[in-house]
Amino acid sequence: xxxxxKTLPPAVVWSLLVVATGLTFAAGxxxxxxxxxxxxxxxxxxxxxxxxxxxxxxxxxxxxxxxRRAPLFWxxxxxxxxxxxxxxxxxxxxxxxx
Amino acid sequence: MNSQxxxxxxxxxxxxxxxxxxxxxxxxxxxxxxxxxxxxFLAYAFARAGDPVAFDAAQAGLDRHxxxxxxxxxxxxxxxxxxAAKRVHRGAAAAQAARWLLxxxxxxxGFVLVKGSEYATHFAAGMxxxxxxxxxxxxxxxxxxxxxxxxxxTVLTVLWVRTRAGAYGPRDSNxxxxxxxxxxxxxxxxxxxxxxxxxMR
Numbered sequence: 001x002x003x004x005x006k007t008l009p010p011a012v013v014w015s016l017l018v019v020a021t022g023l024t025f026a027a028g029x030x031x032x033x034x035x036x037x038x039x040x041x042x043x044x045x046x047x048x049x050x051x052x053x054x055x056x057x058x059x060x061x062x063x064x065x066x067x068r069r070a071p072l073f074w075x076x077x078x079x080x081x082x083x084x085x086x087x088x089x090x091x092x093x094x095x096x097x098x
Numbered sequence: 099m100n101s102q103x104x105x106x107x108x109x110x111x112x113x114x115x116x117x118x119x120x121x122x123x124x125x126x127x128x129x130x131x132x133x134x135x136x137x138x139f140l141a142y143a144f145a146r147a148g149d150p151v152a153f154d155a156a157q158a159g160l161d162r163h164x165x166x167x168x169x170x171x172x173x174x175x176x177x178x179x180x181x182a183a184k185r186v187h188r189g190a191a192a193a194q195a196a197r198w199l200l201x202x203x204x205x206x207x208g209f210v211l212v213k214g215s216e217y218a219t220h221f222a223a224g225m226x227x228x229x230x231x232x233x234x235x236x237x238x239x240x241x242x243x244x245x246x247x248x249x250x251x252t253v254l255t256v257l258w259v260r261t262r263a264g265a266y267g268p269r270d271s272n273x274x275x276x277x278x279x280x281x282x283x284x285x286x287x288x289x290x291x292x293x294x295x296x297x298m299r
Contacts, residue, residue, distance in 0.1 A: 009184075010177045010178075010180035010181045010184060011177070011181075013177065013180070014173065014174065014177035017173040017177070018170060018173065018174075021166060021169045021170055021173060021292075022166075024166070024169075024292070024293055024297060025162065025166040025169075025297075027297065028162055028293075028296065028297035028298075029162065042299075045297075045298065045299070046298050049293040049297050049298055050293065050298075052293070053289055053290050053292075053293045053294075056173075056289045057286055057289050057290065060176065060282055060285055060286045060289065061286065063180070064176050064177070064179075064180045064278075064282040064285070065119075065279055065282045065283075065286075066117075066119045066183075066275075067118075069116060069117055070116055070117060070118040070119070071116040071118060072116070074118055074125065077129065078129075078132070081129075081132050081133070081136060082286075084136065085136045085139055085140070085290060086290070088136075088139075088140050088143070089139060089140065089143045089290075089294060089298075092140070092143035092144055092146075092147050093143060093146075093147070093298060095147065
């Protein structure tokens with residue numbers, strides 16, 4: 001935290017979130033990669049949608065919640081929560097598809 | 099609490115000093131909420147792993163358009179709150195910030211309408227908590243989140259009234275920042291809930 005840390009303007013964050021939401025919806029609607037048979041989740045769909053969720057969550061945490069400029073502790077705790085939840089879901093889903 | 103010290107410290111050290119916007123107590127509450135939702139999400143994932151066929155079949159009955167529309171509404175509402183906070187921090191006219199809060203409230207009400215119509219469809223089709231494991235998780239998870247949206251809208255309304263009255267400024271925005279952080283948390287949780295419950299299969 002040497003130089004002044006700038007948060008992204010809300011309009012920029014909003015645009016990115018809208019695009020990511022569109023991609024998530026499209027992935028659900030049209031599928032990504034080989035979705036496999038019924039009961040077999042598509043690892044490509046799961047991975048890409050969770051990646052988008054992680055990216056969206058990071059933007060909200062850093063720029064909307066303004067944690068980009070908060071003490072390191074708070075950034076680590078909230079981003080750590082996001083990483084744990086997203087990777088936990090990913091592991092459980094991929095294990096289920098194996 | 100750091101509500102008194104923060105603005106002063108910020109003025110002295112400039113923009114580069116780390117600042118946690120909002121009340122410490124509200125942030126601790128936010129962490130507790132995130133923890134609860136996190137456990138809920140993982141429980142959903144584990145339950146689904148036990149019976150993916152039934153979960154995917156039940157998920158196909160959800161309206162993904164409504165889910166996506168609600169994501170856009172919550173994201174826009176969150177952005178509008180960020181716009182309002184930015185204006186207050188800059189010392190812009192109270193009316194400007196209040197107008198953004200009104201946009202945020204309108205988007206939040208849109209979410210309630212869309213989610214409400216989804217629930218009406220489900221209940222008309224006979225869905226209840228005991229219908230299936232998926233229905234139990236779906237109704238409990240989205241219902242728990244729905245309560246947070248309703249509370250958030252109440253908070254936003256209070257913030258709107260107070261902002262309009264000029265209660266907040268660059269040196270005193272703690273109340274607004276606390277409510278904003280809570281509302282962003284409600285948005286953040288939905289950003290995981292939507293792909294998990296509506297999209298992933």
